[in-house]
Amino acid sequence: MSGRSLDRRNNIAYLYLLPWLIGILGLQMYPFIVSFYYALCDYNPLISPRFNGLDNFNRLFTRDPEFWISLKVTLLYVIYTVPLKLIMSLFIAVLLNRSRKGIGALRTAYYLPSLFGGSVAIAVLWRIMFMDYGMVNAFLNSIGISTISFLGDPRTALPTLSLLEVWQFGSSMVMFLAALKQVPSTLYEAAIIDGAGSAKRFFKITMPYISPILFFCIIMQTLNAMQNFTSVFVITRGGPMKSTYMLGLKLYNDGFHYMRMGYASATSWIIFTIIALFTLLLFTSQKYWVFYSDDN
Numbered sequence: 001m002s003g004r005s006l007d008r009r010n011n012i013a014y015l016y017l018l019p020w021l022i023g024i025l026g027l028q029m030y031p032f033i034v035s036f037y038y039a040l041c042d043y044n045p046l047i048s049p050r051f052n053g054l055d056n057f058n059r060l061f062t063r064d065p066e067f068w069i070s071l072k073v074t075l076l077y078v079i080y081t082v083p084l085k086l087i088m089s090l091f092i093a094v095l096l097n098r099s100r101k102g103i104g105a106l107r108t109a110y111y112l113p114s115l116f117g118g119s120v121a122i123a124v125l126w127r128i129m130f131m132d133y134g135m136v137n138a139f140l141n142s143i144g145i146s147t148i149s150f151l152g153d154p155r156t157a158l159p160t161l162s163l164l165e166v167w168q169f170g171s172s173m174v175m176f177l178a179a180l181k182q183v184p185s186t187l188y189e190a191a192i193i194d195g196a197g198s199a200k201r202f203f204k205i206t207m208p209y210i211s212p213i214l215f216f217c218i219i220m221q222t223l224n225a226m227q228n229f230t231s232v233f234v235i236t237r238g239g240p241m242k243s244t245y246m247l248g249l250k251l252y253n254d255g256f257h258y259m260r261m262g263y264a265s266a267t268s269w270i271i272f273t274i275i276a277l278f279t280l281l282l283f284t285s286q287k288y289w290v291f292y293s294d295d296n
Contacts, residue, residue, distance in 0.1 A: 035265045043262035056266035067267070069242050070250040073158065077246060078225045080162040086217055089169035090210075093176035107177070114170030123234035126164050127151065154243035157236055161244055164231050165224075172217045179210040208291040215290045219279055226275055247271050 039056055041049035060067045096107050116122050129135045130150040137147045150160045191201045229248035238245035255264030
């Protein structure tokens with residue numbers, strides 16, 4: 001192939017990549033960099049940014065009790081949702097990892113909540129279901145259990161929101177299912193011959209083989225949970241008594257309700273730092289519990 005023809009093909013390739021490059025530079029990298037600058041400024045959209053150094057961060061850590069409340073709530077939300085969601089998705093994936101009539105339709109049915117679960121409509125439906133006179137309490141009343149204020153009690157509001165996130169386990173389930181199908185059946189056969197029970201086969205064969213997918217899912221689900229906004233905004237608005245007041249909602253209120261964009265940017269960078277540190281910790285620890293097929 002001549003040099004001119006190769007250059008022409010490269011130029012065509014760059015042309016196809018141009019929309020993606022514009023998108024990542026203009027819609028991701030530019031806001032990412034500018035938000036860091038705004039985090040160091042007293043910035044209101046109606047006035048020009050005024051540089052104030054680390055004052056926004058200092059105010060968050062020392063003079064804003066709402067920050068510590070929202071940080072605690074967010075971490076509790078992550079602790080509630082991520083393990084339970086991964087356990088649920090792995091359990092369903094194991095059940096669906098078999099050849100049965102109609103198994104494809106069943107897998108699709110279990111995946112559907114992940115397509116709709118993050119929408120505003122589903123959040124509204126969730127609020128209606130768990131309100132004092134909603135469907136869930138109607139069922140509980142029918143079996144003799146008194147009404148539970150799921151969204152009005154600080155003790156139950158956050159777990160109720162967490163159930164919505166757990167309900168959207170389809171994407172992790174699909175990845176676990178794909179990983180399970182890559183485990184060699186000969187290993188199970190050899191383990192059965194050696195007398196290994198189902199629990200031992202699961203923890204000694206299945207878990208090591210799917211640990212890379214588990215590693216990926218932990219990171220992605222933690223990232224999603226740390227940035228949750230839609231469900232808490234639509235269902236509880238941070239109540240009752242700020243028991244569901246997550247960092248994402250605080251960021252929104254500071255930036256768009258109180259018009260403190262610099263302050264909100266500082267909160268966003270704290271969220272980014274927490275996620276980055278957690279991811280770094282996972283990558284550091286993976287050599288102890290994640291096993292790849294090419295490991296010696």
